[in-house]
Amino acid sequence: MTELLRAEHAGRTYGKLTALRDVSVAIDQERPSILAVVGESGSGKTTLARMLLGLVAPTTGRVLYHGDDLHRLGSEARMAFRRDVQAIFQDPYEVYNPFYRVDHVLTTPVRKFRLARTKAEARGLIETALRAVGLRPEEILGRFPHQLSGGQRQRIMVARAVLLRPKLIVADEPVSMVDASLRATILETLRTLHEDLGISIVYITHDLATAYQISDAILVMYRAAVVEAGAIAPIVERPAHPYTKLLIASIPRVSTERSWMSEATTTLSGLAATGGCSFIDRCPVAMAGCADAVPPLYRTDADRAVACYRHQASPELVAADLGDVLAGCHRPAKRV
Amino acid sequence: MSRAVLEVRDLRVSYAHPLGVVRAVDGVSFSLAPNERFGLAGESGSGKSTMALAILRMIHPPGHIDGGRVFLDGVELSALDREAMRRLRLAGIALVPQGSMNSLNPVMRIGQQIADALADHGEALSRPVLDARIADLLPTVGLRPDVASMYPHELSGGMKQRACIAIAICLRPRVIIADEPTSALDVVVQRQVMATLARVQRDLGAAVILVGHDMGLMAQFVDRLGIMYAGRLVEVAPIGAIVTAPRHPYTRALVASLPSLEHRGRLQGIPGLAPLLRDLPRGCAFHPRCPIAGERCRQETPALRSLGTDGTVACHAAEATP
Numbered sequence A: 001m002t003e004l005l006r007a008e009h010a011g012r013t014y015g016k017l018t019a020l021r022d023v024s025v026a027i028d029q030e031r032p033s034i035l036a037v038v039g040e041s042g043s044g045k046t047t048l049a050r051m052l053l054g055l056v057a058p059t060t061g062r063v064l065y066h067g068d069d070l071h072r073l074g075s076e077a078r079m080a081f082r083r084d085v086q087a088i089f090q091d092p093y094e095v096y097n098p099f100y101r102v103d104h105v106l107t108t109p110v111r112k113f114r115l116a117r118t119k120a121e122a123r124g125l126i127e128t129a130l131r132a133v134g135l136r137p138e139e140i141l142g143r144f145p146h147q148l149s150g151g152q153r154q155r156i157m158v159a160r161a162v163l164l165r166p167k168l169i170v171a172d173e174p175v176s177m178v179d180a181s182l183r184a185t186i187l188e189t190l191r192t193l194h195e196d197l198g199i200s201i202v203y204i205t206h207d208l209a210t211a212y213q214i215s216d217a218i219l220v221m222y223r224a225a226v227v228e229a230g231a232i233a234p235i236v237e238r239p240a241h242p243y244t245k246l247l248i249a250s251i252p253r254v255s256t257e258r259s260w261m262s263e264a265t266t267t268l269s270g271l272a273a274t275g276g277c278s279f280i281d282r283c284p285v286a287m288a289g290c291a292d293a294v295p296p297l298y299r300t301d302a303d304r305a306v307a308c309y310r311h312q313a314s315p316e317l318v319a320a321d322l323g324d325v326l327a328g329c330h331r332p333a334k335r336v
Numbered sequence B: 001m002s003r004a005v006l007e008v009r010d011l012r013v014s015y016a017h018p019l020g021v022v023r024a025v026d027g028v029s030f031s032l033a034p035n036e037r038f039g040l041a042g043e044s045g046s047g048k049s050t051m052a053l054a055i056l057r058m059i060h061p062p063g064h065i066d067g068g069r070v071f072l073d074g075v076e077l078s079a080l081d082r083e084a085m086r087r088l089r090l091a092g093i094a095l096v097p098q099g100s101m102n103s104l105n106p107v108m109r110i111g112q113q114i115a116d117a118l119a120d121h122g123e124a125l126s127r128p129v130l131d132a133r134i135a136d137l138l139p140t141v142g143l144r145p146d147v148a149s150m151y152p153h154e155l156s157g158g159m160k161q162r163a164c165i166a167i168a169i170c171l172r173p174r175v176i177i178a179d180e181p182t183s184a185l186d187v188v189v190q191r192q193v194m195a196t197l198a199r200v201q202r203d204l205g206a207a208v209i210l211v212g213h214d215m216g217l218m219a220q221f222v223d224r225l226g227i228m229y230a231g232r233l234v235e236v237a238p239i240g241a242i243v244t245a246p247r248h249p250y251t252r253a254l255v256a257s258l259p260s261l262e263h264r265g266r267l268q269g270i271p272g273l274a275p276l277l278r279d280l281p282r283g284c285a286f287h288p289r290c291p292i293a294g295e296r297c298r299q300e301t302p303a304l305r306s307l308g309t310d311g312t313v314a315c316h317a318a319e320a321t322p
Ligand SMILES: Nc1ncnc2c1ncn2[C@@H]1O[C@H](COP(=O)(O)OP(=O)(O)OP(=O)(O)O)[C@@H](O)[C@H]1O
Pocket: A014, A017, A018, A019, A039, A040, A041, A042, A043, A044, A045, A046, A047, A048, A090, B153, B157, B184, B185, B186
C-alpha cells in the first residue's frame, strides 16, 4: 500500500450549511506531488485542509491514512500520522499562544518527536529551519508573537513544518502575507524539500501565479465543490470551467495596462442556487438544464476533469477517480 | 502638484527589544496629493504596518515614536492632544488594519459596530436617523442594507472586508489607509473590493494609502508606489515607472522575483537574508545583497534623490536613465 492519504467522497456540513461536498483526492507516498487548491473565498479549501489533517471529521465519506479511517486509528498509527502529515495554517495569529515566546512552537515538536538528543542539537535544527525560510534566529527567538510582523509569524509556521521532515505538508495560504521575493524563496524551499525528500505538498492559495510555478496539479473550488481539476499547466493556460475562466481573468497583472478594476463584476452573489449548478447565477454560458441537477465531473482529458454540462460529451468521472486524475499529474521526483 | 492632503516628515518609530532597539521606521517622508492613490510595498517586516499605525499615533509600548511630523490638510497631528487625535481617527484618517476582517467583534451585529464607530465620534443620532445612515452606507461598499442585522460569521471574507471598509469610511475621512485589505480574498472578490474602494475614494474625494505585497494589485490600483526596505523608503515613483523601469536595485530584484503566468520555471527570491533591524549594516542597508554595491554604499547611507524623472530613489549607484 503506497497510498499515504485519501479523501473519499468527503463532505462536511455545519448545520444547514454545506462547507464541502463530495471531494476525493489521494496523496501517493511513492509518487509525491504538489497539489494546488485554489478558488473562491469560503469555498471549503480550509475545510478540506483541516479534514486531511484530521482536525475536522467528515460528515459524509471518509479520510483514510494508509487505508485506515483517520478517525479510528490506534494510538501508534495516530502518532505516526501526526508526524507524517504537517500543517501550515492560514491564520498564523490563531496558532500562537500569546503568552509563550515563539520558540515554543518550534521546541515542542522537537521534544515531542524526539528529533534531537541534546539541547545544542535541538537549537541547531531550529536555527537551520528558520534560516531556510529567510529568518534570522537571533532576531526571532525569544520574542512574543505580537512582536513579529505578519510575514515573520507566517514563516515560523513554515519552519516548523520543515523541521519535522514529514511525508505531506498541508499548507493553507503559507505565504499570503510575505513579499514577492520571500514568497519565491519559501516556495522554492518547499519545492526543494519535495524534490529531495519526496515530501508531498497541498498548497492552498489565492496566488495563482505561484501555484502555476510550483504545482503539478490543481483543484479549483467554487461553493463547496470541485469545479475543475487536473494538471495545472493546461488548466491555467486554457481553463475550461466558466468559473476557472473568471478566476484566471481576474488576476491583477503587473502591467501598465489598467483595465482590471473596470472589468469588475458587480453582481452581488449570495443566493445559493438550489439543486442545479452552483455557478448558474453568474455563468455566461448557462443552458437549459443547468438548473436541474448538480453537474458531475466529466473527464475531458486524461489529466483533466470539469464539472460543467458544456462538457457532457466526455465520460462522467466516478468521483473517487479524481484521485487518479490528479495522481497522473505528478512529475517524478529527483531522489526519493 | 496641488497642496498635500497628508504629509509625513522624517517619521521615526522604534521598538524596544532585549538585545537592542529595533528601528522599524527610520526617517520616512512622503506626501499625498488630494485624490491620490499611493501604494506602500516592500520587504516583509520593513515597517509598513508600523508606519500606518504611527501616522495615527497608535503605537504602543514597547514601540515608541521617536520623531517626525505628520500634517493633515496642513494641521500638524503631532501637536494634537489625545482627545483631538482620537476624534481625528476615522473622521480625518481612517485605517483598515492588517487582518481587520478577523477583528470584527464576533458577537455584535455589523450595524451596531458601525453605530459604535459613529457614536465614538460624538455623532449622537436618533435610532431612525442612525439606521437610515447605515442603510445608505452599506450599499456604497456593495453590501445589501440587511447585512446590518448580521453577525460577522454569517458573512463571507469579501463581505467582512467590505464591512471593515464601511466602518472606515462612515465618517467620510480625508485619507483612507488600507493595510493588506484583500490578501485573504480570491482574485474575483479582490477585484470587487478594490473597485469598491476606488469608487468610495472618488466619491469622498479622499486619498488612499494601500499597503500590500501584491504587485499586480499595485499596478492596477495605485498612482504612485513607495518601496520600503529596512525601515526606509528606498524608491518612490509613478506606478508605471516602477513596473517598467525600476531604479533601485532592491525594487529591480523584487520585480524580477515576480512569478509569471506565461511560462513555468524556478522561482527566484533575492539571495541573502533581510538585515537585522536592531543592528543595520553601515551605509546602505541593502548593500550586503546588492549586485552593484560599491565602496561608498558600505560607508554612506544614501538619501532619496531625484533622478530627473517623477521618481526619487535612495541609491548611490542608480543612474539617471535606466
Ligand atoms: N466551524 C465552522 N462552523 C460553521 N461554519 C463553518 C466552520 N468552518 C467553516 N465554515 C463555513 O464553511 C464554509 C467554507 O469555509 P472554509 O474556511 O473552508 O473556506 P475557504 O475556502 O478556506 O475560504 P478562504 O479562501 O476565505 O480561506 C464557509 O462558508 C465557512 O463560513
